[in-house]
Amino acid sequence: MKKLNLVIRDCLILTPEMDILRGSSIGIKENKIVVISKYEDIKKEYEIEQTIDGNNKLAMPGMIDAHMHTCQQFLRGGTADEYPMVWSRILVPFESSLDESDVYASSRLCALEMIKSGTTGFAESGGPLIHAAIEGYLESGLRGKIAYSVMDQDDAIPSSMKSSTNELLKRTQSLYNQYQGVGNGRIGIYFGLRQILTCSTDLIRESGQLARELNTGVHIHLEEHREEVRYCLQKFKMRPVDYLDSLNLLGPNLIAAHSVLMTDSEISRISETQVNVVHCPRSNLSSHGIPRTPTLLEAGATVGLGTDGASGHNMDLFQEMKILRSAIRVSYGLSLFDPVSMTAKSLLKLATKGGAKALMIGSEGGELAEGKLADIILIDLDKPHISPSLNYINTLVDNVSGLDVSDSIVDGKLLMKDREVLVFDEQEILYEAKRHANSVKKRAGI
Ligand SMILES: [Zn+2]
16 A cells, blocks of 8 residues: 555635635655545555644745845844944944854744744755854755845955955855755755845856856845946946846846846846846835836736845744735725735735745745645644634635744654644743844844
C-alpha cells in the first residue's frame, strides 16, 4: 500500500482558481502534495502516518513575504512619526551596530513571527552579516531567498557598511557556494543591491550577470522614492527601470521591491521582461504613495506582496492585503466608480502565487494542487469575526488576520499545530530578542 506522511482531513481548500473546495482532504508525502480527494477515497489507497483534523478549518497556500528585512526586526516601533531622513538617522546607525549574535537572534524572532502569521516563504532583501541569519532560518524550517546588503557608494553610509565592488561580488558568491540549496532546497542565495543610489553601475551590471550565470535572483529596492528617480534622471538621463534595462538587469529573476513610481512605459517594460514587482502597501503608503497595481496587473506584470520588515508595522501579510485593497479602492475605484478595482481573488494571488514567482518557485509552489510543494497554512474559521460567511474568499482578505492561522506546514513538515510552534522554544526566543534589542539600541545610540 502507498504511504502518506500527513493528511489534512475534511477541510475547506482554496483552489488555484481561487474558489473554495468543500469536504476534501489533502495528502502529503515528503515535501509534496500527492493527492487532494475525499478522505474515504484516500484511505482506501494510502497508509496514513499522521492526520490533522481540518474540521472548521480552511487550507490555503502559505503566504509569501517577498520583501522583508531580518536586520530591522529589533527596530519595531522605531521608525514611525519620525522626520527625514529615517535611513541616515535611524536605519544606518542601527544596522551598522549589529553583530552576528544579534542577526541570529533577529532571524529567529522573524521566523517565529512569520510562522505565527501564516507566512511560509520569504525574500530577505539584504542585511549585514546575513550568514548568521541563515542558521536561524535553517532551524525554523521556513523557505527563503536571502541576500547580503550590498553597497559600494554613497558618502552618507559609514565605511563599515560599504565595500569595494569586487569584494561585494565575491562575498555573495561565497555565500552562494556555502548555502545555495541547503535545508532540502528551502534556502537560496540572491544577489542583493540595496538601491540604485548606493550601488555603482559596475556593481549592478556584474551582479545581474553573475546571478544569470548561477541561475539565481537579484533583489533591489526600486522606484521606492522620488530621490532615487531624481538621481537617475540627473546622472544617467534615464528613469530607474530604463537604467536597469540598459545594464541588462530586467528579467524573471529580479525582485523590484516597492515600485510605486512607475510610468506607463516602465510598466510595459517591467511586464515584457517579467520582473517581479513587490509592493509593501503599509510601507509605501506611509512614505511614497499608492502603487499602480491595477495598471501593472492589466499589463500582465507579476506582482507580489511584502511587509518591508517589522520596523514600521508587523510581518502579517493579511494586513498588507487589506491596506492595498482600501488604497486601490480610494485611488482607482472611487474616481472611476469601479467597485471591483482590487478583488479579493487577485489580492490572494499576489500574496501566494506572486510571491512564489519572486522566489523563483512559480512552477512548484504558491498553490494547493497535486504535485505542488506542501507549503500550507490552516485558518481557524470557528471565530466570531470569520464565521459564518457568504463568501470565504472575501472574508480571507477583509476579516482574517495572521492571528487566525492555526497550523503551518512547510516542505511537508508541520511547523505549528493549533498555534503551538513545534520548531522553536518560543519563550527562549522572546527572552533572547529582548536582551539583544536592548543591547543594540544602546550601541547604536538611538
Ligand atoms: Zn525594504
